[in-house]
Amino acid sequence: MTEKTSHATVDDVARLAGVSTATVSRCLNAPDRVVAATREKVMAAVRTLNYTPNFGAKALASKRTGIIGAVVPTLENAVFAHGVDAFERSLEPGKFALLVASSGYDATREKHQIEALVARGADGLLLVGFDRDPAIYDWLAVRKVPYVLAWSSGEQHVFAGFDNQAGIAAMVRMVLDLGHRNIAMISGKTLGNDRARGRLEGACATLAEAGLAFRGVAEVAYGFEGGAAAFAGLMQDRAITAVICGNDVLAAGALRAAHRMGLRVPEDVTITGFDDIDIAEITSPELTTVRVPHTRMGEEAARLLQDLIAGKSGESVLLPTELVARGTHAPPAGSA
Amino acid sequence: MTEKTSHATVDDVARLAGVSTATVSRCLNAPDRVVAATREKVMAAVRTLNYTPNFGAKALASKRTGIIGAVVPTLENAVFAHGVDAFERSLEPGKFALLVASSGYDATREKHQIEALVARGADGLLLVGFDRDPAIYDWLAVRKVPYVLAWSSGEQHVFAGFDNQAGIAAMVRMVLDLGHRNIAMISGKTLGNDRARGRLEGACATLAEAGLAFRGVAEVAYGFEGGAAAFAGLMQDRAITAVICGNDVLAAGALRAAHRMGLRVPEDVTITGFDDIDIAEITSPELTTVRVPHTRMGEEAARLLQDLIAGKSGESVLLPTELVARGTHAPPAGSA
DNA sequence: GGCCCGAATGAAAGCGCTTACATCGAGATC
DNA sequence: GATCTCGATGTAAGCGCTTTCATTCGGGCC
Numbered sequence: 001m002t003e004k005t006s007h008a009t010v011d012d013v014a015r016l017a018g019v020s021t022a023t024v025s026r027c028l029n030a031p032d033r034v035v036a037a038t039r040e041k042v043m044a045a046v047r048t049l050n051y052t053p054n055f056g057a058k059a060l061a062s063k064r065t066g067i068i069g070a071v072v073p074t075l076e077n078a079v080f081a082h083g084v085d086a087f088e089r090s091l092e093p094g095k096f097a098l099l100v101a102s103s104g105y106d107a108t109r110e111k112h113q114i115e116a117l118v119a120r121g122a123d124g125l126l127l128v129g130f131d132r133d134p135a136i137y138d139w140l141a142v143r144k145v146p147y148v149l150a151w152s153s154g155e156q157h158v159f160a161g162f163d164n165q166a167g168i169a170a171m172v173r174m175v176l177d178l179g180h181r182n183i184a185m186i187s188g189k190t191l192g193n194d195r196a197r198g199r200l201e202g203a204c205a206t207l208a209e210a211g212l213a214f215r216g217v218a219e220v221a222y223g224f225e226g227g228a229a230a231f232a233g234l235m236q237d238r239a240i241t242a243v244i245c246g247n248d249v250l251a252a253g254a255l256r257a258a259h260r261m262g263l264r265v266p267e268d269v270t271i272t273g274f275d276d277i278d279i280a281e282i283t284s285p286e287l288t289t290v291r292v293p294h295t296r297m298g299e300e301a302a303r304l305l306q307d308l309i310a311g312k313s314g315e316s317v318l319l320p321t322e323l324v325a326r327g328t329h330a331p332p333a334g335s336a
Numbered sequence: 337m338t339e340k341t342s343h344a345t346v347d348d349v350a351r352l353a354g355v356s357t358a359t360v361s362r363c364l365n366a367p368d369r370v371v372a373a374t375r376e377k378v379m380a381a382v383r384t385l386n387y388t389p390n391f392g393a394k395a396l397a398s399k400r401t402g403i404i405g406a407v408v409p410t411l412e413n414a415v416f417a418h419g420v421d422a423f424e425r426s427l428e429p430g431k432f433a434l435l436v437a438s439s440g441y442d443a444t445r446e447k448h449q450i451e452a453l454v455a456r457g458a459d460g461l462l463l464v465g466f467d468r469d470p471a472i473y474d475w476l477a478v479r480k481v482p483y484v485l486a487w488s489s490g491e492q493h494v495f496a497g498f499d500n501q502a503g504i505a506a507m508v509r510m511v512l513d514l515g516h517r518n519i520a521m522i523s524g525k526t527l528g529n530d531r532a533r534g535r536l537e538g539a540c541a542t543l544a545e546a547g548l549a550f551r552g553v554a555e556v557a558y559g560f561e562g563g564a565a566a567f568a569g570l571m572q573d574r575a576i577t578a579v580i581c582g583n584d585v586l587a588a589g590a591l592r593a594a595h596r597m598g599l600r601v602p603e604d605v606t607i608t609g610f611d612d613i614d615i616a617e618i619t620s621p622e623l624t625t626v627r628v629p630h631t632r633m634g635e636e637a638a639r640l641l642q643d644l645i646a647g648k649s650g651e652s653v654l655l656p657t658e659l660v661a662r663g664t665h666a667p668p669a670g671s672a
Numbered sequence: 673g674g675c676c677c678g679a680a681t682g683a684a685a686g687c688g689c690t691t692a693c694a695t696c697g698a699g700a701t702c
Numbered sequence: 703g704a705t706c707t708c709g710a711t712g713t714a715a716g717c718g719c720t721t722t723c724a725t726t727c728g729g730g731c732c
Contacts, residue, residue, distance in 0.1 A: 010689060022690080025690055026710095029690080034711085035709090054689070055456055055457030056401065056689090057392070057690090057717090058688080060396050060688080060719085061392075061689040066456065075417040078412075078414065081412060082411070088437065089440075093452075094448075099433055116429075120391050120401070143388075252618040255618070278560065278585075282560060282615060282618075282619055345717095355681075357719075358721075359680085360719095362720095390717080390719070396687050396688065398721090
């Protein structure tokens with residue numbers, strides 16, 4: 001039983017090892033700048049005293065915390081959970097740790113969260129998408145906090161993302177090629193959400209190229225319920241033979257609604273998703289969707305951000321999306 | 337354009353406001369200990385200088401960081417993503433932030449992560465389950481880091497969780513009542529995982545009470561694939577009429593395997609899950625499972641941990657689980 | 673009217689670490 | 703052999719904030 005309640009400090013270690021505190025510090029942070037024999041002594045002292053550096057003191061003196069912040073809309077969305085998970089795994093172990101905050105898709109809350117993370121000394125930030133008050137970017141610039149944006153692509157900032165417009169365009173094109181002409185879309189909320197907006201716009205544009213327009217568009221909150229309700233609403237229009245969804249969760253909801261309405265998928269109606277998260281493989285039929293490399297994106301974002309923090313310049317990474325044709329698409333019913 | 341590159345400090349604010357640094361500090365941390373007029377002056381100065389307290393200095397001087405750490409197996413598992421999300425949302429805003437680390441279900445990695453979080457000055461920790469090297473608990477005790485365990489229940493530690501054994505027992509009992517006698521189980525890896533072990537043991541015990549034993553047990557890694565493969569293997573034994581799964585993901589995998597094998601669920605085989613995560617509602621048929629209040633658990637854990645950090649005593653919280661009968665269960669085929 | 677009390681504020685001592693700079697020696701150089 | 707060089711280590715000055723203790727001042731009370 002150790003009686004002492006307060007922790008050992010560098011001074012204690014230095015005294016025990018018979019060296020100066022500077023040497024102790026060097027042993028811990030730049031071992032190669034210390035001769036082997038000395039290092040042994042110090043490390044032995046560290047072990048005996050069960051010494052752990054004080055975080056606050058370290059941060060204060062070195063002006064670095066080794067903390068990286070991430071603000072995502074919510075971890076309940078598998079897309080972000082996976083991305084963040086991969087991001088965290090790709091952080092140099094022992095050097096960086098991940099501080100996570102969620103905004104609940106609320107711009108004001110996101111701003112607070114960013115401020116909170118920076119207030120906690122975050123060395124860098126991972127943010128989702130581009131849409132946000134320019135003042136935030138200015139504020140980050142003033143404070144010299146590097147950041148990487150993910151799940152989108154653009155020119156003004158460093159990002160690790162993909163092209164939402166191009167991704168959905170490929171899907172819409174496939175649906176058109178199948179022969180569908182009466183198409184509807186279930187989109188996520190586009191306000192302040194460039195991912196949802198990009199997908200909606202990309203889809204509209206592709207349709208326009210073919211001289212068409214959506215037969216109906218519903219913009220709903222993220223979740224199975226939203227997708228289900230929107231689908232039921234849209235299908236009042238019996239002419240519709242295909243429904244493009246802004247993400248897999250919406251599509252899964254739509255699929256469930258279709259089942260309940262007694263509609264056969266894909267015979268009666270084609271339903272497509274976006275993201276290719278796990279659930280896309282366990283619906284029946286399995287979901288035709290657009291694969292987004294969430295894991296890879298998390299990894300690239302981590303690499304990028306660590307580079308920026310190290311003072312290197314970061315080259316944005318644009319990852320490819322890929323059409324995954326599974327079981328929820330088919331030519332429209334009439335086309336025999 | 338502000339030319340100054342270094343940030344304002346308490347001294348700058350104090351000087352501008354014409355007060356002492358002590359007063360500035362009070363204004364920021366205990367506003368009611370300062371007279372209104374003074375507070376106004378100080379706050380004005382804070383605004384003009386765009387002042388943000390230095391995190392390291394604050395942590396060093398106050399011996400608190402306002403950082404709470406959480407180590408979960410992985411965020412890819414919706415169960416933990418939701419729990420952590422709720423936990424984070426329940427942290428007193430502005431006061432605490434969440435540092436998340438994942439262990440990948442690896443005990444050694446978990447230990448490193450715990451150490452890393454504590455090294456980063458975590459004021460408290462959220463951990464999953466009980467199974468871990470006792471040395472870790474000792475280490476935390478020595479360092480006086482409070483922690484709360486979740487997703488399990490037990491006596492030796494403060495927890496916010498539920499009874500895995502009781503939860504699965506209810507399910508097994510229902511399956512027995514339905515008339516099934518030839519039952520198998522697909523369990524998650526039990527090594528170092530008290531949740532999986534509790535479920536497996538709870539199920540075995542309940543069966544034993546009825547004088548029965550599992551007709552087969554497969555222990556597989558988390559994931560759809562594991563569930564699917566295990567199901568295919570187990571069903572070599574054509575006598576089996578019901579398969580209890582340790583969690584919903586395994587069950588969804590099993591369900592997919594059943595579809596592919598041409599088995600009808602629930603007519604040919606009953607499949608049950610555990611957790612009641614989102615996917616339980618979008619499989620078809622929808623999954624019969626055991627609901628675990630993940631969100632509530634995250635909230636309770638946050639409350640509990642914040643109490644502990646504040647020096648209050650924490651009363652563990654045992655949350656109830658609930659059987660959710662949906663579409664994947666039925667009496668065995670022969671029982672007409 | 674003098675005294676005491678408490679609220680508001682100030683002075684200054686750290687908190688534990690990093691790091692620029694100084695120092696010390698031993699080998700290299702001529 | 704004296705001087706120079708450079709690597710290893712020590713010295714000590716902060717980093718920016720919180721907090722204890724002291725001080726001041728305006729009333730209330732006898």
